[in-house]
Amino acid sequence: MRNIVKSFGATRALKGVDFTVTDAEVHGLLGENGAGKSTLMNILGGTYNQNSGDIIIDGKDCSTLDTNTSFSLGIRFIHQELNLVNDLMAYENLFLGREKTSQYGRLDKLAMIQASTAVFKRMNVDIDPLTEVRDLDTSQKQLVEIARALLFDCKLIIMDEPTTALTNKEISNLFDIIRSLKNEGVSVIYISHKMPELFEICDSYTVFRDGCFIQSGAIKDIDEHIATELLVGRKIDSDEVVKPANTNSSVMDINALSCKPYFRDVSFSLKKGEVLAITGLFGDGRGELAECLFGARHTTDGEILINGKVSKHRRIKDAIDASIAMIPRNRKERSIIPDMSIQDNLSMASFSNNGNSLFVRKPQERERFSRCQKNMNIKSGHPDNLITSLSGGNQQKVIFSRWLELDSDILILDNPTQGIDVGAKFQIYHLINQLSEQSKSCILFSSEFPEIYQVADRCLVMYMGQVNTILSREELTEMNVMYYATGSNLEVKNAINQ
Structure with a gap:
């Protein structure tokens, strides 16, 4: 791809960038959010057309691509945002738009189910092709997206943040598949904000910043520090986040809370100005616990106390009235409203919480948008553009801005940096610590230890739906977290008892 230029209205997303991929190569594409990575890949996948520039594939000029032409050239795109139909079965999603038919023109369901079973087996994942996608969890949906790309013969696979919702075991399986594809002569463009992944799987790299080409080369010639500096254009000190002190007064007490079969007998307290991290391994009940604390899921036993008073928490509105806000995981399914503008998405919580006003006041909303755009460094065009344009x-x-506008005392942050680049992550960490300094209390649900260490005062570790331990700041090490998250202490205890 040579001298590619792409504009969306007055916003110039790509400013004459070059990008080259060779045969049987895993090429890491690095850049902060808004750097132009996904835009360039959407051009290669035929979703967008560039304003100018050339695309050469196998020595032939392919500068005008559409999705069908891209597919016929062997290019497959695994998008960052899930593009599945919840009302269809897994195998129907895999073959959507590419259905197999019999000689009489009827759908050959058996052939599609058999092919789906084979690709899932190749990926070493346990998904029934006849399962409706709505019944799959987020990680399984991500694997269905990946399977769709692997189902047909291909020369080049674009993977845009493919491991966002995957467990460590699933990531390891994916990397085995990538290595196998590479041995078969297939090339992979790998987009990720997770530096360890890039250095483990990639052969080469290209860095974009603000729509411009910055640098390209062999991944072995740089390290994570150099890559980070190339991404953000400045040096980032990983130790620059300093933990503030917090008071001992409790703002939330959880007593023997249960939501069977997901978790049971969970008890902890949250102090004023404290950042409490909750972590563990996949299937430990953390996601359901977060939903219960925000009134999005009903509990079966136990109680929640806010400032010493029992809170019923039967609805989300009850949680908001108790001065609780939540940044949910999986923003596409749980946060954004795709048919609404950036400004209206940002103001949605304020609309719902302001029962005294029947009308939306445009000047007030413009002022809110401008303030939040500046505070959070939101890179966007006109506030009336759809949020999907970002x-x-x-x-x-x-x-984040939507919920911070409520000025709540307690914030539940469920994987808040999911899909966010390294520079923005540190911005979020600073924001969390600033909230702590303002005596706001945060519950951070995360499986990334570096993230937990940056902000947490204490860390609650769950194992199989129960609290295994609560680590103080002094006890907070990656070894300790994994020891309790895997239940190793219980195995030792059982061995001693036997």
Whole structure:
């Protein structure tokens, strides 16, 4: 791809960038949210057409691409945002638009189910092709997206943040598949904000910043520090986040809370100005716990106390009235309203919480948008543009702004930096610590230890739906977290008892 230029109205997303991929190569594409990575890949996938520039594939000029032409050339795109139909079965999603038919023109369901079973087996994942997608969890949906790309013969696969919702075991399986594809001569463009992944799987790299080409080369010639500096255009000190002190007064007490079969007998307290991290391994009940604390899921036993008073928490509105806000995981399904503008998405919580006003006041909303755009460094065009016009990271900043506008005392942050680049992550960490300094209390649900260490005062570790331990700041090490998250202490205890 040579000298590619792409504009959306007055916004110039790509400013004459070059990008080259060779045969049987895993090429890491790096850049902050809004750097132009996804835009360039959407051009290669035929979703967008560039304003100018050339695309050469196997020595042939392919500068005018559409999705069908891109597909016929062997290019497959695994998008960052899930593009599945919840009302269809897994196999129907895999073959959507590419259905197999019999000689009489009827759908060959058996052939599609068999092919789906084979690709899932190749990926070493346990998904029934006849399961409706709505019944799959987020990680399984991500694997269905990946399977769709692997189902047909291909020369080049674009993977845009493919591991966002995957467990460590699933990531390891994916990397085995990528290595196998590479041995078969297939090339992979790998987009990720997770530096360890890039350095583990990629052969080469290209860095974009603000729509411009910055640098390209062999991944072995740089390290994570150099890559980070190339991404953000400045040096980032990983130790620059300093933990503030917090008071001992409790603002939330959870007593023997249960939501069977997901978790049971969970008890902890949250102090004023404290950042409490909750972590564990996949399937430990953390996601359901977060939903219960925000009134999005009903509990079966136990109680929630806010400032010493029992809170019923039967609805989300009850939680908001108790001065609780939440940044949910999986923003596409749980946060953004795709048919609404950036400004209206940002103001949605304020609309719902302001029962005294029957009308939306445009000047007030413009002022809100301008303030939040500046505070959160949201890169966007006109506030009336659809929120889907933003990159994933900037969408997440809009969701943060939505809930921060309520000025709640307690914030539940469920994987708040999911799909956010390294520079924006540190911005979020600073924001969390600033909230702590303002005596706001945060519950951070995360599986990333570096993130937990940046902000947490204490860390609650769950194992199989129960609290295994609560680590103090002094006890907070990656080894300790994994020890309790895997239940190793219980195995030792059982061995001693036997």
